[in-house]
Amino acid sequence: MAKQLTPKKQRFLDFIRSFSGDHDRAPTFHEIMEGLKIKSLGTVNWYVKELEKIGVLERGKYNAKRALSLLDQSTGNELPLLGLIAAGYPLEAVENRETIEVPISYIHPDNYVLKVKGDSMIDDHIEDGDYVIVRQKAEASQGQTVVAFVNNEATLKRYYLKPNGVELHPRNPDYDVIRVSAEDEFRIGGVVLAILRQYE
Amino acid sequence: MAKQLTPKKQRFLDFIRSFSGDHDRAPTFHEIMEGLKIKSLGTVNWYVKELEKIGVLERGKYNAKRALSLLDQSTGNELPLLGLIAAGYPLEAVENRETIEVPISYIHPDNYVLKVKGDSMIDDHIEDGDYVIVRQKAEASQGQTVVAFVNNEATLKRYYLKPNGVELHPRNPDYDVIRVSAEDEFRIGGVVLAILRQYE
DNA sequence: TCCTATTACTCGTAAGTCACTCGTAAGTAA
DNA sequence: TTACTTACGAGTGACTTACGAGTAATAGGA
Structure with missing residues (x-):
């Protein structure tokens, strides 16, 4: 994922x-200029355009003005999109690191996002x-909806631990319960917190 | 998105x-002026209008009154929950002002949230x-999913404007299209941006 | 070894655009 | 009247954007 930046750009x-960490706002061109001993605003602007081109920096869309116009990639309102999930298939990793915005209460280092592929669910x-x-966690409580891997096939089910082993119940009662046997390779990928569907 | 405030606005x-914490009432324009070393009421008013526009500040509803007309709002990651929606029934307003968290890019003064009641959808x-x-908006583009009211009954449908009038298509093609006739009272409550489902 | 081309970066300045400012005046409740 | 909110018009300068030209480092070719 290392983007191969030139040292100067990396420093920028x-x-x-x-700076954004210290004050909680993005620096102005002038502040960058002073902080980096650059002697011209043009240079700063050149960097911004350059980094924007690669996609590691964003300008404020609405604002485009004032102190807060540069925005660093992850603003802390996003979670990583780790892959595509389709019931009955292995997880399909997503190659280029993407993130998607979620309600802030879901922001947590152990949280991640999967995108549903196909109509299997x-x-x-x-x-x-x-x-x-x-x-992300390896255990779940009774009745929680989990991302489960059975023999490396992903699925979304309710988790129950019964005396005779793990049971995975579909949320829709019209479908069958999966009973995990001792021979099955089984692992919990995490507990499902929420679903987000974006229209348009 | 809309979060990043300029330092001055943040200070305001x-x-x-x-101030509201110290005295339990909101400050008057004059008090803000003195407290912030602003020299003109116009400036104070400018800030209020500005912050109101972004949706982080509210004026007293019955307007123009007493010292206590400014109301601070919550964290800015939430939208108001305006009511319960069930297809085929009027909107049911929710009495006590509730809010729910959404991804910040959905934060906008014209946005709101409805909770789905029952399995009608x-x-x-x-x-x-x-x-x-x-x-919230009164018009929609072709094919957008909208909250529509036909004869005061709420429903979620795709909107199409055809030569012979408005058509409302269910997202699920197995169901029938609603054709709005001239006698029907019809109104768009807004365009659906997303669905959020929270487990547990 | 020198020549040349390319890339990475630098400078300064001029033009444009909001963010924020002021003052004043009109409006509205107690 | 008093205390306060709303409205308008007109700055000003902090800040971004755009342009053109210049340097420094590297690589390749002859």
């Missing part, structure tokens, strides 16, 4: 990041394109 | 917050308890 980016009213917000 | 907001894979994020 690091400055913005640390339509019975649970999860459509193609929906986003699943997941808390 | 902070002042109101701390299950065919569109919207379950009981789901939250619908809506942008």
